[in-house]
Every structure is written in C-alpha cells, then in structure tokens.
Amino acid sequence: MENNILVIGGTGKTGRRVAEKLIKLNQNVRIGSRNNSPSFDWENTTTYSEALKGIDRAYITYYPDLAVPGAKEAINTLTEIALKSGLEKVVLLSGKGEKEAEACEEIVANSGLNYTLVRASWFNQNFSESFFLDPILAGHVELPMAAAEIPFVDADDIAEAVVKVLLDDSYNNQTITITGPRKLTFREAIQEISNQTKKSINFRDVTLDNYIKSMKNAGLPKDYVWLIGYLFKEVLGNHENQIVSNDIEKVIGRKAVDFSEFVKKTTQTGVWNQSIVSSL
Numbered sequence: 001m002e003n004n005i006l007v008i009g010g011t012g013k014t015g016r017r018v019a020e021k022l023i024k025l026n027q028n029v030r031i032g033s034r035n036n037s038p039s040f041d042w043e044n045t046t047t048y049s050e051a052l053k054g055i056d057r058a059y060i061t062y063y064p065d066l067a068v069p070g071a072k073e074a075i076n077t078l079t080e081i082a083l084k085s086g087l088e089k090v091v092l093l094s095g096k097g098e099k100e101a102e103a104c105e106e107i108v109a110n111s112g113l114n115y116t117l118v119r120a121s122w123f124n125q126n127f128s129e130s131f132f133l134d135p136i137l138a139g140h141v142e143l144p145m146a147a148a149e150i151p152f153v154d155a156d157d158i159a160e161a162v163v164k165v166l167l168d169d170s171y172n173n174q175t176i177t178i179t180g181p182r183k184l185t186f187r188e189a190i191q192e193i194s195n196q197t198k199k200s201i202n203f204r205d206v207t208l209d210n211y212i213k214s215m216k217n218a219g220l221p222k223d224y225v226w227l228i229g230y231l232f233k234e235v236l237g238n239h240e241n242q243i244v245s246n247d248i249e250k251v252i253g254r255k256a257v258d259f260s261e262f263v264k265k266t267t268q269t270g271v272w273n274q275s276i277v278s279s280l
Contacts, residue, residue, distance in 0.1 A: 097241030
C-alpha cells in the first residue's frame with residue numbers, strides 16, 4: 001500500500017536513511033526541510049500546515065534535540081495541526097534517557113494521533129558524520145565522562161526500525177528502545193577506530209567543565225555548547241542510558257549492528273583518513 005509520508009529532518013542522519021528506505025518500498029516521500037517545497041521550518045509554525053497537506057504518516061526528528069527550549073511548544077503545535085489535517089500516524093525519534101525528550105513524547109502520546117515512539121541511544125555515526133569526526137582526523141580526542149558505558153547504535157538500524165513501525169500499525173501506541181548490542185566507553189570506541197584504521201589517535205579524559213570551556217574558547221554557538229553539555233551530564237550520567245535493549249531484534253528480525261561492524265565498514269569509506277574538515 002502506498003502512503004504519502006512526510007519525513008521531517010529528511011536530510012539528517014536518520015531522516016535521509018528513512019527517506020531512502022521508504023522510496024525503495026515505493027512510498028511517496030516528502031522531505032520536511034527549509035529548502036524543500038513546500039518548506040518546513042521548526043521555527044516558523046506557519047509552514048507546518050502546508051507541509052502536512054495530503055500526508056498520511058510522518059516521521060519526526062527535532063533539530064537539534066528534543067531537550068532544547070522551544071521543542072515542546074513546537075511538537076505540541078505540530079501534533080495539533082497534524083490531527084486537524086487528518087494525519088493517520090506519527091513516529092517520533094526521541095533520546096534514550098532524556099527527561100526533556102520524554103515531555104515531548106507525552107505530548108505525542110496524548111495528541112489523539114496514532115504514534116510510535118523510538119528512543120535511540122547515541123549514534124555510531126557521531127564518530128563519522130558529526131562532532132567526534134574532526135578530533136579523530138586530528139588524531140587527538142578529548143572527551144569527558146570517559147568511564148560511561150554506552151550501547152552506541154547504528155543510524156541504519158534506527159532507520160530500518162523506523163520504517164517498520166511507521167508502516168506497520170501493530171506498533172501503534174508503543175515505545176521502542178533502540179540500542180547497539182553491547183556497551184563501550186569512549187576510550188574503547190576510539191581505540192577500535194584506531195586499531196582498524198591503523199591511525200594513531202590519542203584519547204584524553206577531561207572534566208566536563210574543561211570540555212565546555214574548550215568549546216566556548218573555540219567560538220562554538222552558545223546553544224550548541226549548552227546542548228553538548230546537557231547530553232554529557234544528564235544523558236550519559238543516567239544509568240538508564242547504559243542499558244542494552246533487544247527491541248531492534250524484535251522489530252527488524254536481526255541483531256543490531258555491532259560497533260566493530262560499523263568501524264570496519266566506515267574505515268573502507270576512507271572518511272577517517274581524509275584531510276581535516278569542519279563537521280559541525
């Protein structure tokens with residue numbers, strides 16, 4: 001059955017993967033982004049109605065994170081408009097162990113829409129497509145919370161699970177927790193990348209205060225600095241975020257991609273051997 005599906009954040013880590021998989025399944029996909037037509041802009045609520053027009057289902061990712069101020073209000077407005085527009089179902093990507101994200105989950109759950117909540121752990125792709133990439137390329141990674149054990153999850157696994165629950169109504173009104181199959185510390189993750197790429201990468205544990213100070217000194221935006229600080233302090237410090245889930249196996253019928261598999265596959269792309277570029 002063909003559906004008209006809005007993928008909000010359709011150019012992001014999970015969004016573009018979800019869109020690609022849906023297109024392969026002959027679904028009609030509309031990318032929700034500022035540059036698309038009709039455009040979708042989280043900061044401009046007047047764009048919501050047009051983006052939702054004629055849409056059956058939607059995948060929602062909030063940029064930069066559901067924890068940031070303004071997210072709850074935006075999610076509330078979107079779900080209200082979606083309900084009025086006749087949307088059948090939404091799938092919300094949420095953060096595992098984020099209290100603020102759970103407030104957004106409640107809004108979706110109480111919206112009157114059919115929904116599935118997908119709580120995801122930290123992405124493997126943070127090491128290859130995001131804020132850990134430049135330090136890896138420089139061969140020197142400094143991170144706080146070095147002892148935290150994280151079940152890093154692959155963005156392709158998230159996308160595959162999202163597509164399944166988006167199209168399959170047997171997952172309506174459920175919460176799916178997506179993690180990798182084992183826990184690693186940042187030091188262990190960096191060591192795996194170093195071993196596979198045969199690239200010397202030094203890892204240094206720093207305090208969260210010093211890490212935040214270094215981000216400020218680098219001239220990074222205040223909102224970005226706040227968010228990264230929040231994710232380290234509140235999320236990695238939350239024991240719940242360190243629990244491995246087997247929901248991915250239940251949903252897509254196979255084991256989650258192990259971090260070592262991700263490292264081996266990503267090494268073959270050469271992304272960790274390129275010249276230093278800005279990944280922020």
